[in-house]
Amino acid sequence: MSEILVHPFPPLYDEYSKVLILGSFPSVVSRQRNFYYANPQNRFWRVMRELFGDYGDPERLCHENHIALWDVIASCVIDGSSDASIREAKVNDIAKLVEKTRIRAVFTTGSKASRLYEKYVACELPHYSLPSTSGANARMRMDELVERYAVIRKVICEKD
Numbered sequence: 747m748s749e750i751l752v753h754p755f756p757p758l759y760d761e762y763s764k765v766l767i768l769g770s771f772p773s774v775v776s777r778q779r780n781f782y783y784a785n786p787q788n789r790f791w792r793v794m795r796e797l798f799g800d801y802g803d804p805e806r807l808c809h810e811n812h813i814a815l816w817d818v819i820a821s822c823v824i825d826g827s828s829d830a831s832i833r834e835a836k837v838n839d840i841a842k843l844v845e846k847t848r849i850r851a852v853f854t855t856g857s858k859a860s861r862l863y864e865k866y867v868a869c870e871l872p873h874y875s876l877p878s879t880s881g882a883n884a885r886m887r888m889d890e891l892v893e894r895y896a897v898i899r900k901v902i903c904e905k906d
Contacts, residue, residue, distance in 0.1 A: 750834060752821045755780050757838075758805060759814030763847040764902050768840070770859040771819040773827035773880075782815045785827075787881030789891060790855070796892045797899050812902055814849060816840070818862045829858035837866045844869060851901045855879060874901075 754777050759766070775785035781804070783790035791804055794813075801807040808815060820838040825831035840852070840863075852871050854860040856878035863873065876894055877886050 750821050750823055751777075753817060753819065753838070755782075757814060757816035757843055758782065758808055759816070759843060759847055759849075760809055761847055762809075762812050763814035763849055764812040765851050765853060765898055766814045766816065766840070766844065766847075766849045767853045767855060767898070768859050768863060769815075769817045769855050770829050770862065771817050771822055771824060771832060771835075775827070782817075783879070785881070788879055789881070789888060790879040792888065793879055793891050793895050796888075797895060811899075812848070813898070814843070814847060816843065818854070818859050818867065829856060832858065835862060837862065840867050841869050844871065850904075853898055856883075872901075874898075 754772065769782065772782070773785050773788070776782060794807055798807055798811045801810060816838060818837055819832065819835045822835040823833045850871060851874060852863065852869060853874045853876050854863050855876050860875035874897055877883060877891065879891055
């Protein structure tokens with residue numbers, strides 16, 4: 747029997763956040779560990795360390811570099827961690843989060859997050875669709891991910 751799961755942890759941001767990175771919905775491991783991209787097979791944090799350096803702590807890396815993290819989906823029915831299985835999705839109030847910050851661009855990680863964002867979120871900010879860092883996206887090499895994700899650093903470094 748399927749049940750609706752509610753996003754288990756809050757967005758990571760502060761008033762100085764300049765970019766928002768959105769996934770679709772936390773994986774099983776992320777839900778268990780109560781943090782974004784917590785599955786060791788996911789390359790997200792390795793990519794971030796390549797771009798911004800190793801701060802020892804993912805939260806510190808985000809705050810020091812003005813990165814906000816959240817997911818497009820607030821609640822859904824999902825089988826395990828499979829984005830393809832997501833149904834009955836309700837989206838987070840992303841516009842409300844943006845109002846509390848200095849966010850000037852939104853990045854989505856993976857095709858499901860991108861499609862849901864484009865379909866349901868009314869936000870006038872530039873949107874960049876990035877490839878998934880999931881281990882399931884094995885066709886994309888680490889150096890290719892770093893190259894594609896470098897646009898995040900570029901946007902952060904732009905003058906206000």
